[in-house]
Amino acid sequence: MTLSLLDALLESLAGYGLVERTILVLVVSLAAALVLEFVVLRLARRFVKSTGSAFDDIVLAELRWPLVVTAALGGVYVLTQVQTTGPTVVAEDELAAFFQQPVASVIVLVWAYALNSIVNRSVEEVDKTGKYDFAPIFSNVWTLVVLLGAGFLVLTIWGIAITPLLGAAGIAGIAVGFAAKDTVANFFGGLALYFDDTYKIGDYIVLDTGDAGTVVRVGIRSTTLLTRDEVMVTVPNSVLNSASITNESAPQRRRRIRVPLGVAYGTDLDAFEDLAVDVALDESLTLDSPKPRMRLREFGDSALEYELLCWVSTPVKRAKAIHRLNKGLYDAMNDANVEIPFPQRDVHVRPTAAASSAPDSRDSATADAPVADGGDAER
Incomplete structure (x- = not known):
């Protein structure tokens, strides 16, 4: 149904000249963008304010610019699809070559940015409720998927063959994998920690290395802990994936x-x-x-x-x-006069038999002292 309407529109525009057709399409596109911005979106904002949910506010705010840009540039793209014959064919071909690919690329990139923002902001909103465990690694993976998808579409629009690039990407991926094996290990280690539900932001964990702290950030490469001494400790995800982790905040925080x-x-x-x-x-x-x-x-x-x-x-x-x-x-x-005991030891000193039979040291010294010549021994 949509294709038939588009074909009918293209046929109706084919009867006009290049200048008239260009002016007509641009005016209609601009009018559609203004109607979306000041009528449709304004009414939608009034409606979502009454729902009390933050998710529809996020969706509406992020879809505002993609809708307006698509309405404004969609007419230009339609204009490039009109096929006519006559002296204006060369000018129209030049117009299509100049506008068609850039316009389509801009529309793809704007929508990719909006989809990425909607998901990431929704994940942040869900994390605030505390009902579900959405680690930031989910947002990072989603951003990577959106970037790859948008890049694939843009390359297709510009007519760049994807198959040779995929082969080159495979070879480059092997080389990068060997060169950045630690980074790759950290990335997949973070994925494993997320899907195993090992910990989340706000949990207090203790590692087998003795490091302990509250999880304040979970990234693609590493996890950051805040210790009791208010020191930030960054631990690679690959190390955490192979370490013994005690999560003292699970299953209950008490x-x-x-x-x-x-x-x-x-x-x-x-x-x-x-x-x-x-x-x-x-x-x-x-x-x-x-x-x-x-x-x-x-x-x-x-x-x-x-x-x-x-x-x-x-x-x-x-x-x-x-x-x-x-x-x-x-x-x-x-x-309460309750005695708090502490270890006590009584030391008893007992004289040995050898010590009791030994003469007094002073008497021995007097008896053994030599007597000087001519002296009185009793003196």
């Missing part, structure tokens, strides 16, 4: 902490356990559910070894919560 403490033998254990649990419940950083609890782990040399088990909302609060719980337990045990 984490259990363990606070070891000891109490002296003979202490009222029931009262001591209630005291420690009350300290944990009073701490604002710990969660009331699951409820904190005490566990007696072992009979130590100097104390009964306990662990206070409680939960925090995020892994990054763990260290601060342990610090505040230790201070609170120390103050509460002192106020």
